[in-house]
Amino acid sequence: MPEGHTIHRLAKDLNRSLRPGPVQASSPQGPFATEARQLDGLLLERAHAYGKHLFLDFADGPTVHIHLGLIGKMRPKEPGTGIEGAIRLRLESDDALWDLTGPMTCALIDPADVADITASLGPDPLRRGARxxxxxxxxxxxxxxxxxxxxxxxxxxxxxxxxxxxxxxxxxxxxxxxxxxxxxxxxxxxxxxxxxxxxxxxxxxxxxxxxxxxxxxxxxxxxxxxxxxxxxxxxxxxxxxxxxxxxxxxxxxxxxxxxxxxx
DNA sequence: TCTTTATGGTGAG
DNA sequence: TCACCCTAAAGAT
CATH class of the missing domain: 1.10.8.50 (Helicase, Ruva Protein; domain 3)
Incomplete structure (x- = not known):
């Protein structure tokens, strides 16, 4: 159920439950496996949202860009939960587990990409300083x-x-x-x-x-x-x-x- | 057990 | 303008 409020809420919840990590990352479904390995074991600096875009900044690492699209979901699960469904990205800390399914976008990007994406967007009523x-x-x-x-x-x-x-x-x-x-x-x-x-x-x-x-x-x-x-x-x-x-x-x-x- | 729908967006023509 | 991408639950049969 992704409109802007969902993504900002997600950023908040991810910050609270996964920071600072280290975060274990995996892609049970496969397509994101190489990228997930790059993230595995890194510290989560912060999760932030702009409109319907979610960004996860990892310390000394890339940023994960997630857009849920129409059917994507990122849900908290009980730690230890097995693999059910097509999980593109799983993030785990000692006491938290998040599964991402069906995203329109899930990619590793750099700060310049983040700037490009946010520059293409109008003001976000949930962001401080939005005019x-x-x-x-x-x-x-x-x-x-x-x-x-x-x-x-x-x-x-x-x-x-x-x-x-x-x-x-x-x-x-x-x-x-x-x-x-x-x-x-x-x-x-x-x-x-x-x-x-x-x-x-x-x-x-x-x-x-x-x-x-x-x-x-x-x-x-x-x-x-x-x-x-x-x-x-x-x-x-x-x-x-x-x-x-x-x-x-x-x-x-x-x-x-x-x-x-x-x- | 099918078909449809969903709070989204891109790229080709 | 259209085809297409992604997944899962709800609805129709």
Missing amino acids: REEFVDRLGRRSIPLSAALLDQSVIAGIGNVYRSEFCYLVGIKPSTPAKTVRVEAAEQIWDLAVDQLRLGVKLNRIVTRTPSEVGTTAGRIDEDNRLYVYKREGEPCHRCGTEIRLSEIAKRKSWHCPTCQK
Whole structure:
């Protein structure tokens, strides 16, 4: 479930559980075996995230660049767990074990590569120093639909298909609205939303856009089927006005909105 | 036991 | 614009 919040949360968890190491690295699946051997036994300097990109810096060694893509997962396992599934990279310390499966990217890179990657990205609302004006400016230059621009990682880094629909709903704008016609105040509102929502996403390790009182909890647990306003809810009534939520396709991905609440 | 879907992105034409 | 990459769980039959 990889949008930006997932990757930043991963970086946090990896820092906490694998640092400083030394870290044992292996690639049970095979394709990354040579690279894993290069990492084996090194100290993890730090894990950090930029948008949906995860970087693991090893002391006196390379950086591992991981992008989970649509189906990739990096999951903690109980130390001693056997090999199940197609594990591209396994990282182990004395008391932690992480398995990476199905990543779009898993490669060894150097600092220049890291710079190239981050330079290609728009501001990341989860990073300190990210500038709202930068986002507003980049959004204002795009004639594509707002919902498409929010998916464009060079406009804003870390937003994915869930957040884009939810943000359009929360600001009350139809997803197909050309990005450049969105008022500056609304663009600023979207950025502020992104900062708040992704931070909450990191904290909860899941996307929850509805307010706590709306979501409801059972014994302190979040009601999983009640976390979002529009995503994957086509045909169901809007939580606010009751109108049926509509599904459309924008930028080759599904997009949901309420035709009444979003004009 | 199939087929489909998924919170993503690249490269060729 | 399209084909394609990666994996696993959910849904359909």
